[in-house]
Amino acid sequence: MPHHSDDPPRRVAGAVPRVTELVTADIRFPTSRELDGSDAMNPDPDYSAAYVILRTDAGDGHEGHGFAFTIGRGNDVQVAAIETLRPYVVGRPLAELLDDLGGFSRDLIGDSQLRWLGPEKGVMHMAISAVVNAAWDLKAKRAGQPLWQLLAEMSPERIVDLVDFRYLGDALTREEALEILHRAVPGRAERVETLRAQGYPAYTTSPGWLGYDDAKLARLCREAVADGFGQIKLKVGADVEDDVRRLRIARATVGPDIRIAVDANQRWEVAEAISWMSRLAEFDPHWIEEPTSPDEVLGHAAIRAAIAPVKVATGEHVQNRIVFKQLLQAGAIDFLQLDACRVGGVNENIAILLLAAKFGVPVCPHAGGVGLCELVRHLSMFDYVAVSGTLQDRVIEYVDHLHEHFVDPVVIERGAYRAPTAPGFSATMHPASIDTYRYPDGLFWIADRAAELAETHVGAAS
Amino acid sequence: MPHHSDDPPRRVAGAVPRVTELVTADIRFPTSRELDGSDAMNPDPDYSAAYVILRTDAGDGHEGHGFAFTIGRGNDVQVAAIETLRPYVVGRPLAELLDDLGGFSRDLIGDSQLRWLGPEKGVMHMAISAVVNAAWDLKAKRAGQPLWQLLAEMSPERIVDLVDFRYLGDALTREEALEILHRAVPGRAERVETLRAQGYPAYTTSPGWLGYDDAKLARLCREAVADGFGQIKLKVGADVEDDVRRLRIARATVGPDIRIAVDANQRWEVAEAISWMSRLAEFDPHWIEEPTSPDEVLGHAAIRAAIAPVKVATGEHVQNRIVFKQLLQAGAIDFLQLDACRVGGVNENIAILLLAAKFGVPVCPHAGGVGLCELVRHLSMFDYVAVSGTLQDRVIEYVDHLHEHFVDPVVIERGAYRAPTAPGFSATMHPASIDTYRYPDGLFWIADRAAELAETHVGAAS
Missing domain, CATH: 3.30.390.10 (Enolase-like, N-terminal domain)
Incomplete structure (x- = not known):
């Protein structure tokens, strides 16, 4: 209730x-x-x-x-x-x-x-x-205004006022942040136009869930390429032979020019990550995501040093700017995957975008789940217009789940996120969705318990 | 309720x-x-x-x-x-x-x-x-049996079965843990006798809270020495001139042979910690505790390198064994301050004791609060008997608050924790304490709101 x-x-x-x-x-x-x-x-x-x-x-x-x-x-x-x-x-x-x-x-x-x-x-x-x-x-x-545009029109001075620099002093000062933002002021208008015309590049995780069989994997890989995605992502880490088989299918299906990222969702020890990735190297994986615990600054650095040229990405479970700062200081990651809802919201994500810009590491946000795609596009578009100033090596994750519940859902065209135009941060769900899926008293969950009860009675009677 | x-x-x-x-x-x-x-x-x-x-x-x-x-x-x-x-x-x-x-x-x-x-x-x-x-x-x-004794009588094999080695593989294997524990088997009985005769060394934080005035500080410092404590701790970090004054009073009161630890409760940036501690160095502080964010592996390492011979301690807010492991791997701490209730309980604390033993870093638990003294003495005594095998440079924090609410409260004699003898982990509160301080419906809180209401009415009437 x-x-x-x-x-x-x-x-x-x-x-x-x-x-x-x-x-x-x-x-x-x-x-x-x-x-x-x-x-x-x-x-x-x-x-x-x-x-x-x-x-x-x-x-x-x-x-x-x-x-x-x-x-x-x-x-x-x-x-x-x-x-x-x-x-x-x-x-x-x-x-x-x-x-x-x-x-x-x-x-x-x-x-x-x-x-x-x-x-x-x-x-x-x-x-x-x-x-x-x-x-x-x-x-x-x-x-x-859509949030990305509201942010992108702020002055560098107003933007840095949004940031809590506590515990960042050894890596990023207010003055350095201002300098990064001032450097990006020229060209803001052109970049806004680029976003409106072409959108922001996306990659799709939809083919790669572990629960899908090989035929579904191949079909979804084909569809991803047909839909214009230049990168897909596969889940790995439960069984290495399965991973080899699935990556072989994926690579054969998409050809050599589509990037295939892999994602272990924290399953490995440091040494295990290194040896497992040596088995997958023949399929030319673009990055390994979350090879180990998100708390591992030193572990990610060790993995990255050992598996190059395969790249290391993490961030969806990184708890705050302080851990991101250390991952950057230690040279532990090639891609920073911010999350819209895990750290302290827009303000802390601005700090994280500034840190990434300082260290020259591309931000490729985590998305999927409920509404994460809706939110992170605003952060990446702000980053492009007003912080990093580039789309080079940047992609936003895309997963085609649950968008129908949002009033301002993402729109993907030719493998890119279209720039949102509705005012706000796109977080608003349809009232009917809230009423239906509210737990435990929403209509879906009430009906679900009723069905379960009915089945129990049928089972008992037969 | x-x-x-x-x-x-x-x-x-x-x-x-x-x-x-x-x-x-x-x-x-x-x-x-x-x-x-x-x-x-x-x-x-x-x-x-x-x-x-x-x-x-x-x-x-x-x-x-x-x-x-x-x-x-x-x-x-x-x-x-x-x-x-x-x-x-x-x-x-x-x-x-x-x-x-x-x-x-x-x-x-x-x-x-x-x-x-x-x-x-x-x-x-x-x-x-x-x-x-x-x-x-x-x-x-x-x-x-009291918990410390129950644990200390287990075989090394049974103890390692309690530990989750996930994400520890690059620092501590099951085999290494077994070796540490086997090394400590000889002498277990003598160490139990030592604990029963002399207890486990304590230090007191009671003099050092920031809210106390100078006279109270000096009085409590004198009392600490008279009570047999060999170490006290002062809170610092709000105002450097205040800290200098308070440390001067404390050092003058306790003399040169009593250790004075200081605790900044995460207040500083890395550079700030280093410069602030240079101001306090003349008073020969034993350790600086929580100089910066508990998430800072690299930051604590930088501070430690800069302020030696003053030592660095942290741990009460360290979230789990994975961060402790990195603090040890990075040479970031001189003392590891485990907490009985922040990490995943007894099992994860055994992992942390084993990690500390592997790296040769003394464990000096965080205590105070509600019941932390009651719990951590069991962990330190187990450590002494069955893991590290030594009391060298080890002390348990002691704060004289709220012990009266516990059925098996700590007993301090001549600056040491007496070994508990009551069966259990000493976590049990008196039922009357629970009934009185339950929020918001315990007797204390009901009376408190009534008093507040009465005061409001008096204020309105006058």
Whole structure:
């Protein structure tokens, strides 16, 4: 059941507009039944969202939507964590909130008691991400702009004000960040035009889930090439002989010019990653993603040194900017895969984009799940226009799941993400989707339990 | 309000005993009102416990108690995370559970959906810690032994079965762990006698909280020396001139032979830590604790290299064995400060003790908070008897708060922890303490709100 704050106060005449409500919902999709999303670490995910809506008394009808992505059990814990942030949001004057989202983000991260639950990692940090992203969604909707464009039009000075430089001092100062952003000011307008004309390059993970049989793998590989993707990705790491067979099929199907990335979802020890990848090297893999624990700065560095020219990518489970900073300092990764919902939201992702630019490492965001594709396109497009200034070696992951639940879903054309034009951060789900998949009281889950009960009775009777 | 599972099933005659209940409670102590526990990062902690009780139908009256320690807000989120683990516990045959706590621990950590919320960090990992520790408490109570002794009498083979070696392969193998443990078998009995006669050395943090004035600091320093402590600790990091003044007072009070550790609670950047410590060097600090983010492997290594001979300690916020492993591999710490409740409980702490032994780094546990002193003494005593085999440079933190709430509280004599003799892991709180400080419905909190309400009315009337 969703948690409601008290009824929204009516706005007093002459008073400034404020945030009046923070509403949460535990939304779970039964994806495990199709083995969509199955990999070596996550055999049966139920893609879920701990969803949050911010409402105001501004009278403009705009709401801020955001969410943390989880894969099923524990989504209620994530919702409970979001609820703890209500005092920072409800009652806050809207102008104060939206004019200083850097300060807002630092307030949430800086709560000294909640900080103990991390700090800046796991459940509590993902909760902050959901609320910070919802505030950005609200700001962009009120500005009438898609988030990527809102960000890309800000001055370098305003952008660095959004960043928490704490613990980054040995790798990136405010002055260096400003310099990176100023360097990218010339050409912003042309790059916006490029995005509008051509979109942002994507790769597809749809062929590669471990639960699919060989025929489905080959068919989806063919379709990926036909659809214009220049890169696909296969899950690996459960059984090396299976991986060799599946990579052989994939390479034979797509030919030598399509990039094939592989993804072990953290399954290996350092030495195991090195030896396993030596078995797969003959198929010319583009990168190995998450070869080992996301906490491994030194381990990723050792793997990268051993398996070159195969490249190393990680990030979807990297907890915050501090670990990303060290991965870059240690020369541990070739590609940085930021996630829209794991670190502290838009603000921390701007810090991460700046770090990557400083070290010259391309950002290729993690997507898929619930709504991650919808969000990360905004971050990558902002990166292209205002930070890195280049598309070189950059691709955004694309997975064709669950987009139908979003009001402003991604559109892929010829292997590229089209630039979104609707105002906001594209986090808003259709109300019918929320009502249907709310756990445990949404229509789908009620019907599901009823069907299970009926089956039990038939079984008992026969 | 505490959450109850359904009423316990009555045990069917002839059936094996099982765990019948997992009961949680959100317990919060109003410590912020006395500025106990105030430091540069945590100005007003309300020391709290997300508490769990495991009950069985074995008919022996034993319960397993455990908890995660937090500092106030968010303790409810921690309780919600513990609740998600119920299906792994309730209904489980007791013998199967208690005979294979290594397997139990791996089951909890391995839940593929809950794992997404970490992995192995933050709220979800601390929840696992509470439940794993409760199972160990139950096992030790049923065996009629204090936990340290139960562990210290196990064979090396049984001890390594408790450890999850995943992601440790590049630093510690099962074979190396066995070798460390076999090396410590001779002399176990003598070391048990030493502990019973002399206890385990402690140091005290009680003088050093930032909220105390200079007179209180000096008085508590004198008392610490009079009580037989060979080491004290002061909080630093808010204001360097204050720190210089307070350290001058402390050094003048305790003389040159008492060790003074200092603790910055993560306040600094890398360069800031180095320059700040150069200001404090004249007072001969023993170690600097948590100079920067607990996620900083490379940062701690840089600080350690720069400030020698002052030593570096960290660990109370280090999320798991994988980060500890890297701190050791990178030569980043002189002292490893394990925490009983932050990593995945007893099992992961055994892995951490073995890693520290492998790298020759002394373990000096973090304690204080709620019940941490009660728990960590068992881990250090096990370490001395069966792992490291030495007390050299080892001390357990001691803070004299909140022990009165525990059934088997710590006893300090002449600056040392006396070896506990009561069966179990000493995690059990008095029922009256739970009833009084349960949040928000315990007697203390009800009375507190009533008093606040009364004051508001008086204020309105005057």
